[in-house]
Structures are given as C-alpha cells and as structure tokens.
Amino acid sequence: MKRVLSLAAGYTVLIVWAFIVVAPLFWLITTSFKDKLDVYLGPKFIPWIDFIPTSRWWIRIFTVEKNSLLKPYANSLIIGLTSAFLSTFLGLMAAYALSRFRFRFGFMKNEDILFWIVSQRIMPPIIVVFAIFIMYQTLGLLDTHVGLIFIYTVFNLPLAVWILSNFLGQIPPSIEEAALVDGASPATILFRIVIPMLLPSLTATFLLCFVFSWNEFLFALILTYSRAQTMPILIASQHFQRGPQWWDISALATLAVLPPVAITIGLQRYFIRGLILVGK
C-alpha cells in the first residue's frame, strides 16, 4: 500500500511539473493564432471555444515577411552550428593537451592554465562588449557572420574545455599508450581512439554550445545590424510603435525553439551520458 501511495505521489509531482512546463508553452503557441483584439481583450484560453484561431500571422511570416525571417533563421543556424563545432573541436584539443601532457607557461602549470581558461566563463559579457565593439569596428568585423562566430566560439570554449577535461581525467591513458607502443601516429590515436570514446561528452558539449549561441542576445544586439542578424534580435525587434506584437513574437519564438528541440531529442541519450562525469 505504501508503495502504491508513494508511486502515486511521485507521478503526481511529475505531472504537476509537466503541466507547469507545458502551460506557458501552450499560451505561447495559442497566442500566435490569435487576432489582435483577442489578445487585447483577453485572456482567451481555449481555441475554438474562447476565440477563433487564425493562421494569418504564420502565413504572413512565411510569405510577406519571408525574407526578413529566413535570413535571421539561417544566420542563427550557421553561426550556432559553426561556433559550436569550433568550440567543441578546439576545446577537445586543449582539454586533451592539458590532461595528457605537462605544461609550464612561466609559473602556470596545467591546473592553473585550466583554471584560467575556465574562469573566462565567469567574466560577464558586459565587461568586454564595448571593447569588442571597437575592436570589430577597426577590423571590419561588425555585422559579419565571422565576427559572431569568433566571439561565440571564444565564450563557449571554457565550457567545452571544462566538460571534456573532466571526462578525459577519468579515462586512464593506458589504451592510448598501448596504441603508441604499437606505432600509431598521434592523429590516429586522436581520431580512432579518443574521439569515439568521448562521443557522449562531445555531443553534450556540442549541444550546450549550440544552445548558448542560438539564444545569445547581448553580443548579437551590439555587434550586428542586418546582414548577420540572429533570431533573438528578430524577436526583440517585434516590439513596434504599437507595443509588443504578441502574436508575431509568439510565432517567431515557437519557430526559434524548433532546432534546439530537434537536436536535443536526437541526441538526448548521449547528452546525459556525457554529463555524468562533469561533477567529478
């Protein structure tokens, strides 16, 4: 009996939280199907009962506003995927180096170097934003894909290095050493032994970096104008002279959540396994 009770209690909690998660999302999606007056004279809850849903905003996004939508969407994808890949790859290289070799840069040993790299994550972006703006202006990197890719790679690099060096620290180098003795080249070791072993952590890192880049706001706001505009900026600029365009914002936000959700569903098994050893 006690078992049944505790089971029921457990599922109640799970369902309650599931409801808490879904309710705002429900509101978001239904608002994208509401007429303007249905929003201003709200709140209207259930489609077809409280209000008649309309698909005009969605249609408008994909026809009239197609160009102003497609570009930020494509930009976010390109910039997000590229910077996530670079962060993961460079992070892997650095983490591998730090966990397999001994370094000394002046007084800094491996542990210190690692700490320095990871501590970059602590720095609030607002500190560097203005300086980077000036830097980019001088270098002609303002409003370019490359510019944002650089800055996102840099800001996600510490995260990548941390996660990967944690995992690497757990794996004894014996397999690699054996391969070295067998005459394998460093490249072979890296690509045929290390990377397959690290696949869960690599996908977890990639996903996290991608999500952070996809949703980033401050740098995108300050360092781009139009050519490299990303989705968060597009959503934020729906706030016209008539007040927030709730229906457009809702539609765009719904669209914006699809790629991260898709990638997460696809990679979720690896994601969990990759995070297992983060804390150790």
Next chain:
Amino acid sequence: MGNLGQREKRLLISPAVILLLFFTLFPFVFTLALVFGKVSFIGGKIAIQFAGVSNWVRLLHDQRFWNAVLVTLKIVGIAVTAEYCIGLVLALLLYKKPFGCGFFRVLYVVPMLLTPIAVGYTWRMIFDVGRGPITGILQRVGVNPIGWLVDPNIALYSIIITDVWQWTPFMFLLLYAGLEAIPKDYLEAADVDGATAWRKFVYVIMPLLAPPSIAALLLRSVECFKIVDIIYIMTGGGPGQATESLTLFGYNVGFRAFDLAYGATIAFSLFFMVLIAAMFFTMLTRSLRAIRLE
C-alpha cells in the same frame, strides 16, 4: 605519454589560448583602463582622462549600486536554490527509469532551450495584470488580480519564478546524470542492509551527489549572476529600481546615459562578485575531494 614533441603539445593548445587571449584579455584590460578613467564626448570624439579611483568611490556611495547588488543576490540566492531543490526532486523521481521517464525527460528540457527573450515575452504575457491568463483564472475564482510585474514588492519574485521555470531543467539534467552515475552496488548494498528510503538518500545518495551538486550550483550561479535578458523584456528594471540587476544597471548606465567609465566600473564589480562565488564553490570542491580521499 610525455614523449610527444613540444611542437605537437603546443599546437594542440595554442588555438584555444590565442583566441582567448585576443578576445578576452585585451577587452578585459581595456575595460579595466576605462574604470580608472573618465570618458567624455567632446566635439564628437572620445576623450579619456585619468580619474584614479573616483569611479569606485562613486560606486560605493551610489544607492543604486547597492540596490542592484541586493536585487542580484536575491535573485541568485532564491532562484538557484529553488532550481536545485526542484531539479533534485525530479531527478530522484526519474533516475530509476519508471514508466514514461523518457517522455518526461525530453519535456522537462524544453524551457532551457527557449531563447530568454522569448521566455521573457511569454511570461510578460502570462503575468499581465489586465489581460493575462493568471488574472483570468484568479478572477474566475473571485480573487483580486495580483500585480505580478506592477507591484514593486512582487515584481522581483515574478522574475525569479520565470528564471526558475526556464533553468530548473539545467539542474535537473546535471543531477540526473549524477544519480545515473552512482554505482548500482552501493544502492543495492544499502537495500540489503535494510535501509529506509530516507537513510539511503542521506547516507548514500547525497554524499555521492555532492560533487555534481556543487558543479551544478557553481555553473548555474555564475550564469544567474549575469541575468539581464528576462528583466529587460519583462520590467525594464522597474517598477522603479525593484528589479534592476547589476548587468542591467551597467547596461543602462553605459548605453542609455553613455557614461562608459562608470558602466565599466559596474561591470567589474559584478565580475568580482561572480569571482568570489566561483572561488567559494571551487574551495568547496577541493575540500570535498580532500575529505573523500581520507
């Protein structure tokens, strides 16, 4: 493994180090220089003069600064704690993989994937005192509407609620992974010994969860200190100063009042706060490691 050449070693690590040096060290130093200076726009050109520690003096005497510190600390303290507790409960319920756990796992992750700007707008709609769903429901049960974003005493908690909604998944994932990593034998041994669920939790699970917990708390706190997007969209820092976090304060001063040197000072104060918090957690990890080795 040490007999790989110097060259390969450096090659592996240089790209990361160079990028970081270039993109973070230089701006960092530049902003630091700003902190000790005074920026003015005379005739359209930027003029920077040396101003010693006057910016710091001004900061420490600025009630708006202390207000922002308090706001930020409250948000971090309450939100991160709530996210941890809720995340722990969810992780405990799901790590044994009961029926439907795959579905819950994926669902719970979704809020974290939304762009914070969108989350801000969503909850701004929901908290709307005239036309939001919460007001609608309250009115149907005969309760007066609550001024979620309008009442200076409540606005901060509305921000916290939004942050908890969005970032509990983060804690949940890390703790879930941590729980999954606990070797099954430990738990089975406890069962064999006849331990109750509570004792199992306190004496087996929590100690093993301590490292991932601290890592999760550290990561999440560091991020939470920088909170700005949600507040910017939902209240703009208001009503009055009720929800102005340090980052938002810095942004307002730097980009609205164009007082760049002071903005840089604010940004640095935030940096120090975060640094202290990070060092605290790191020390905790080290002492924990020391204990476990004994």
Next chain:
Amino acid sequence: MRMFRKSVVLALVVLVGLVGGAAARKYEGVTITVFTQPPPYIAKPVMMFAPDWEKATGAKINLVTAPWGELYPKMYASFGLAEALFDIVIFPAAWLPDFASAGFLVPLDEFIAKDPYIQWEDILPIYRERIVSWEGKVYAVPLDGDCHIFYYRKDALENPEYQAKFKEKYGYDLPVPPKTWKQVRDIAEFFHGWDWDGDGQVEYGVVEPRRYAGQADWCFFSRTVGYVALPGQPGGLFFDPETMEPRINSPGHVRALEDYVEIMKYGVPGMINMDSGEIRSVFAAGLAAMAIDWGDIGVISEVGEESTVRGKVGYAVLPGSDEVWDFSRGTWVKLAEPNQAGYLAFGGWVAGIAHNSKHIEAAYDFISYLSRPENSYISVTTPETGFNPYRYSHFEKLSGWIGMGFSAEAAEAYLKAIKDTIGHPNVQPDLRIPGQARYFEAVDRALSRVVAGELTPKAALDEVAKIWDQITNELGRDKQLLYYRLSLGLPPK
C-alpha cells in the same frame, strides 16, 4: 564613297549617343545605405519609395535597421569611420544638435536652394527653421512632424446622461475637451472602473506611458508645459535662458509630477509597465477614456484593425492649467483662462547625410524624393509609417486621410488638433541642445522611481536638477547656454 562612310559614322555616333544618353541614369551603380528603426514605422516610407527612385536614378538603396535603443550608438560609431557605414541616417530631431555640433552631418542649404522639387517653403516654419537647423545652417530634412495631442472618447465625454451625473458629482459642467489637468483628473475618476460604453467590459479613466525607457518622459513634459510656460517667458520647461540653471525642479514641474502620479489611480491596470507603443493599442481597443500621444493613436483608432473606437475619438490640444508658475516673479499666478501650450515632443524624425559618405549628392536626391510634397503626403496618410504631418499641403487635402480610412469628420478634427498645437502662439519646442539624451535619461529614471513610490516628486526632481547641472558643466556651460538660447529663438547673450 567618302560621303557615304561619313554619314554612316555620323548616324552611328548619333545612335550611340541617343542610346547611351538614355541608358546613363544619374547615379548608376551607386549604393546608398539608409539606417533607421526596423520596419514598419519610419522604415516603411523608405521601402515604399525606394523602388521608383532606384529605377529613375540607377542607384540602389540598402536599408539597414537596428532597434531603437541601438540607433544612437551605432550612428555615432558610423560617423567616426573613414568611410561611412550609413550614408543617410534617419533619426529623431532631438539628436541633431549633437550630430551637427560635432560636424557629423553635411550642411544642406546649397542642395535645397538648387532643388526644384522639395518645396522648402511648404514645410511648416517651426520645422524648417528651428528643428532642422543649427547655428544658421540646415543639417537635415524633416520627414515627420511631431507634437503631443490629447485624445478622448466622444461617446463617453459627450454623453448627456454622464454629463449630468458628472455635474452632480463635481459641481461644474463636464468640459469637452478638458482644458486643465485638474479637470482631466476628475473626468478620469468619473470614468474609471465601470462599463460606460456598454460592451460588457470594464473601462478605465486614462492610459499613458509610464514605463522606463518607454518614452514616458515626453508624456511628463506634455503635462508640465501648461504649468510653466507663460506666454512671453521662453524656456520655462527646461532651463533658465539667462543662467542655464535647471528649471526641472520648479514648483510647476513638481505639481505636474504630482498630477502624473495621481492620475495613475485612474489608469488602465498595468499602466506602470506600458510604453508609448502599448498604450496606443490599449486605447484603440477601447479600454480608456483619455490618452496623450503623438499622432499615432489617431491613425490606429480610425484605421487600425485592433480598433473598436472608430469614429468615437475626439482630438484636442493638450490641457493646461489656470495656475501657472511665473518664473520672473517666483510665484504662482492664477489666470482667468487656462494656460495651454503646445509641446513639440520629440521634434520628429529627420533625415541627414553623413559627413563621411562617399555619395552625398545621390543621398540628398533620395532624401529630397522622400520629402517632396506629393510623396510625403502619401507617407503621412499611409498607416504604419509613423510619419505625421509637417507641411502646409498635408493639412489641406483630406482625400489621403479619407483614403486611409478616416471619416471626413474625424480627419478634420484630427488635423485641426495637430495644426492648432503646432501653430499655437505658446508652442514650446523640445530640448535641442547637445546631450539631450543624457538630460532626458535622468528625467526618465526619476519618473520611474517616483511612480514606483521610491521617491517623492520634489526629492526626485531636485536630484535631476543636480544631475542636469553636472551634465551642463561637463559639456561647457557657456556653450550650452548659447545653444539653448538659439533653440528657443533667442539671440546670444
């Protein structure tokens, strides 16, 4: 034979000349970058007129936009480069002193003098002589006229039954439109919290912007102008024109701020978080009896899809006060007739050419195209452009307004209110000196704190006065005084 060959060559030359001449458009191959807010407001006219202009001149228009808060810093950055990122900048007139005094904009007097299309004299004097000129030269072309007017629901205030009840309760006839802020307060209280238009929903007294960084500061100044601007005493709103001492904390300002706070009791719920954009839709959705805004509420109410108040809106000059603070005597004076004044809030959007643009002539050509009477008339009578009338010719023809969806009656009333405000004998210009953004930012912050109950009006405004002094000293007191006097149309001291 020679004759034949010669004539063939001649014919060929003529032919090539004709074809070549037709194909050589004025600015072939040139790309002009225009920078402003994201569409539709302000950017829409650019998008509307670019294609025809491009066809005629062979140039290309590249429209670049950034959110409102980013405009100023990005324009500033572009002006500092060797070659401008933005050839044309469309910006609020309030920034003109900053840009012009720094030499960022190209003086346009010569272009205008040689331009047969722009009809410079058609532009209302206050715009062409004051708003876009600086130290005697013109630095931008107006594209939009701005002032604040007062809006009210005719179906509420003109209802005889409600008027009778109002007189019973307050002891005087309900003035339509109200002429003082005290009357506005009474009317707001009267219409607050019940369903007076019979649509099954509760309505409220007023809706005005109060949100920080939501253009609430202009709303405050609109409410202040009647208290501090006595005819014949220029400069009441901002500084003393003799000493540059801030006037922001005068008893008139404090009284206006007290009104500003008190009226919130009768405002739409959530008003404290609303910016100037949101209140427009709220008023158009029928939720309030009165509002203050630029011309946008009028357009949205008569034409907008989210409007339930078509034909029910009244338009008027801003209310004022029968008690005015007299700066020269340092006391309140009571007047027989309420003192109302117009306030040219914001000054309007104007288009300027960057000094470091490589295509100045072509840029001017496009700006002129946007501003010429026929085209600007289309701009101000098309919904969602955000451009309000600024030329005499805009007020004369009603057809465009009716074509937009106004009734003839509404169009006349709307235009009358705007014209009366702009042409008011006691019209007050907005603050037009370098650093305007910083002065206003201090006010904006103070307002949001007072409204949240953190500071009293007097304490807040005293603090603002201190900050204003700091800014003035930093920018050079004598220079600021000179610029301030120029902006008021006063001679230098």
